[in-house]
Amino acid sequence: MALSCPPSAMEKTRSTVSHSVEETFNNSKGCSECVMTAAQKLQAHCVNAASNKIWYFCSIRFDSNNFFGTADVSITRTYRNVKTADDQEAFHDTVWQLLEWVKMSAATKSNRFGIGKINIASQDLTIYGMAQCTQDISGNSRQGCPYQIGCVAVTGSCRLRYEAHNFIFTAEVPLFPADQHTAPAPAP
Template identity: 30%
Template structure:
């Protein structure tokens, strides 16, 4: 997926912000890959860096670490000198910013993904089932999973048999915040 480079400003080479960022990024993967989630801050305003990592709830430690190492490299290459970046991959998320986003919901960078093949049967039925599936997996992730992760599937038709869903929140959010 494409990175989301933030709009909160840029830093310069050899600046205090860059030093803080380069010190924080490696510690995220080393401290978070075992649990699949980690958040931290370093520095002082105006050079403070807020960051978190999140690995997909069904990803093992090794895959999580590999994904986070790649995300760290790509963030610096794809969003050079940007004070904020979000990198999404199939198995992980890396986000950092000079603005504090930790412990709060932020739906400004929502990504919707779908199969590019058209639904060949009843579209209304598909939309209803997909909506119910999203609600069910979101509710499970928010209130029934310590990892804030849920998956599910719904049977659609014989020609398009299954609809799959996945929901995940960062573990610094309450169940109610996650479910929003």
């Protein structure tokens, strides 16, 4: 099935679709099937639209104006965990450190996908984070869910997520060191 798209169109498959990050990036069939399903949903719900975006397990964005290289950081969707942190200020600061770290990690990799985790000893929590952006931009701004134990924030250009459980489906999630303020080295 082919989409009749305006001049600017882009797709991106979410890296946590399969049970391993490496498997997803090497699984063009899974990505293609996701894009096909998302395209069908767009065609069914967005007839004659000049622009639109959909985040399924992948994303499709199209517009009659050229948007390549222009970050769309307007939040399309936010999914929040109903539970809030005990020490909200400390939690907020720690989570934003992690999210900044995974965003910097994503910005340095060709696949624009960054993951990490951070321990919050005072609350006996490990928070896992992920950032995934389209290849035409390098980052995102601070937005989302400041005090919830888990959150997904989706924009036209990026997806940010953090949770108090490992949702990343890979055995090795880098631990964010409290004294490190630079992104991890790109994966080989």
